[in-house]
């Protein structure tokens with residue numbers, strides 16, 4: 004295998020996007036995504052069984068499309084990479100089953116990796132020099148995590164995460180309260196465009212001084228959700244028309260404020276003047292604006308990968324595996340499974356022990372013939 | 374040679390020659406852990422197949438696969454999908470076609486073949502393959518012998534029935550109940566071989582889920598009160 008610039012195919016199926024990515028080292032060759040989002044719209048959120056069925060349907064055509072776009076032959080790849088977790092168990096298993104079979108079929112090594120760390124690795128594909136350490140804020144419909152990344156392949160620390168809803172889920176739920184369709188993020192954004200973000204002072208979860216001892220970098224959006232619902236109900240009960248634009252803008256401001264405040268607090272406290280944003284909620288324009296504005300004032304450099312690399316994708320999984328390979332990591336054994344609660348400290352899952360020739364290593368002999 | 378994969382009950386992998394001779398089998402009866410098991414079982418079956426037909430000793434030889442056979446269920450969805458995904462990805466890696474096989478049909482072939490071993494002249498009475506479908510239901514398919522292509526003739530199913538109604542349902546169909554707890558990947562591959570030889574398709578590319586996804590349409594937002 005070319006350890007300098009390995010050609011890696013990454014498979015990501017942790018939520019509702021079937022993502023197949025192909026990278027050579029840090030060069031992006033394909034980022035192909037099939038989303039089942041439309042199928043979830045009528046349910047107001049991701050339905051795990053619907054997502055898993057969609058992954059199985061999309062997998063083969065998505066791999067074929069990615070290979071065609073990358074202009075490679077499948078047997079040229081140096082390794083297969085796959086998300087082992089965290090995510091929806093049934094959805095993850097589709098990707099794990101496919102990745103193992105593809106690796107065995109091609110006789111290539113397999114790297115099982117962490118989805119959240121993959122979001123950080125996405126930044127490597129943006130084409131600029133990346134510096135560590137960095138604080139990373141990952142916000143999507145599935146996760147809201149604040150991380151301290153000292154080294155991508157060996158040292159990622161979880162500073163905090165959401166204790167209840169993910170930020171993206173909060174957007175979906177508030178959209179429903181306001182009678183807006185799914186997914187809520189872009190709908191809230193649209194509704195908020197003409198609203199006053201200071202019209203209503205909604206609560207900022209886990210932001211009191213008393214929260215700081217235990218939950219300084221954790222998030223909670225359930226109280227905010229209740230506050231918005233109550234505000235709307237009271238307005239309706241009083242017969243005052245609900246100004247959707249003001250509610251949306253004020254709600255969004257509360258979410259953005261908490262996210263950015265905690266992220267910049269972490270930058271200051273750990274003396275890390277760099278902040279990386281990732282996850283699908285980064286599509287939210289107000290979040291990017293406020294982050295850039297306040298980070299600028301605090302002397303913190305903000306990195307935002309292209310949006311297509313912020314949402315869940317296979318390229319970030321391939322990029323992380325490429326880094327693992329370049330740093331000399333051995334492949335994973337074939338015995339791992341899907342881990343829906345995989346901690347962020349487990350960057351690679353099931354690295355083969357030193358005394359065991361990993362599958363796909365050159366010394367495998369006649370085990371697999373082609 | 375045909376690689377067979379079935380994860381509708383346990384996890385099973387086999388390599389079978391196109392005439393049905395079994396080269397290698399590797400399986401786990403665990404009704405869970407399909408994603409964990411599938412990779413190692415694939416390697417074991419392929420390694421075994423490279424040693425030649427079971428019982429033969431000698432130098433490893435080329436395993437020249439022509440097809441990948443996928444057991445399409447019915448079976449618990451989460452596990453079932455692992456095998457189908459694996460079959461498709463493996464086939465993609467080697468540029469091979471996938472042959473979709475109803476898992477009950479493979480079980481039926483096994484039942485007919487083992488009955489023929491006991492008494493080649495006896496007729497197998499109409500029977501039903503019955504497997505666990507969880508949620509207090511069984512999945513069943515009814516068979517009436519095998520046809521000229523050597524493919525079991527399915528006359529009913531696959532379908533679901535409440536567990537306590539299964540015997541009445543099968544009596545109504547005149548079928549003898551055969552409970553099946555293991556699907557043999559060899560039978561999946563062997564049946565695929567017969568279907569390919571006959572130029573027939575046994576089922577479509579959709580897994581035999583038999584149930585719509587479990588979802589409830591959202592109600593209006595709950596009131597939170599003052």
Ligand SMILES: [Zn+2]
Pocket residue numbers: 118122143145146282314315
């Ligand atoms: Zn994600």
